[in-house]
Amino acid sequence: MTAPLHWAVGDATRIQWTRYRSAGTEVGTPDPERWAPLGFPAPPPDRPWIFGVVVVSANGVVAWRRRDARDDPVREILGDETRLDRRADRRLMRYLRTIGDVGIGAQTVREQPTLILSPQEPGDERAPELYAFRVARGLSHHPRNIIYSLYGRVPPQHPMLTTPGLSTIILTTPAGRAELARRGIRDTAVIVEPLLESGGLARAHTRLRAEHGVRYIACEGGQTLFGALRAARLLDEVFLTTTDVVVDRAAHEGVLTTFDFAAEGATLVAEGRLEPAGVYTFKRWRFGGTRR
Helix, strand or coil, rough: CEEEEECCCCCCCEEEEEECCCEEEEEEECCCCCCCCCCEECCCCCCCCCEEEEEEEECCCCECCCCCCCCCHHHHCCCCCCCCHHHHHHHHHHHHCCEEEEEEHHHHHHCCCCCCCCCCCCCCCCCCHHHHHHCCCCCCCCCCCEEECCCCCCCCCHHHHHHHCCCEEEEEEEHHHHHHHHCCCCCCEECCCCCCCHHHHHHHHHHHHHHHHHCEEECCCCCCHHHHHHHCCCCHHHHHHHCCCCCHHHHCEEEEEECCCCCCCEEEEEEEEECCCCEEEEEEECCCCCCC
């Protein structure tokens, strides 16, 4: 039985969600006119609960091999920055960054030299209510930024490593640790495990929970990282935004697509859109069989 949610909405970018099953204990919302409250289950006892945050084109493309710095797959897939749907997607991502900590692959770090994984990125609209929402629940002002890096190729002057008050944890391999030291990255928390092995990736997340108290991770990709987490049975669910942009696959090299969620046996927990004229779809898929 579905449970549509109808609200007296004061903000045109507020996603109207229909919930098909319980998603867990409600976390709440910092502003009911902008964000519907979402729920999350308690994390497993030995690792964080990991939820992916993904944007995909209408024909399933999530990324491709960039030709240069201006060739940004995410920007192309999202379309016009002024659209209400795009603003809604950005606000959903920022809200999801209030749930716990945030993870991302080192390639994305290298490709986005100004990126900070926080509820308010440089150039964003001010969002003090999101930070207050975190602090009121006993979390740090900024979420901890978790970087997955096999080879330690993290820019030492990246703002994730230099922003005052922002804590970063790097998950890497023995070879990656040596490269981090060579680059002078010594004051950042590092967890070293054989990440290319499912067991090593699992142990790294056990250590995130045991040594750093990480309970929830909003993982923002990319798809290679999602695939590794899924293969290790660590990816619990995915918030999937599908836009109306159709990508010409023949115009790009190294095209990546997202999961076939139905074939993976995932359950659609909720879906939403902007009413009455939204064109993006927002879906929440939950995997079964993750390590609990």
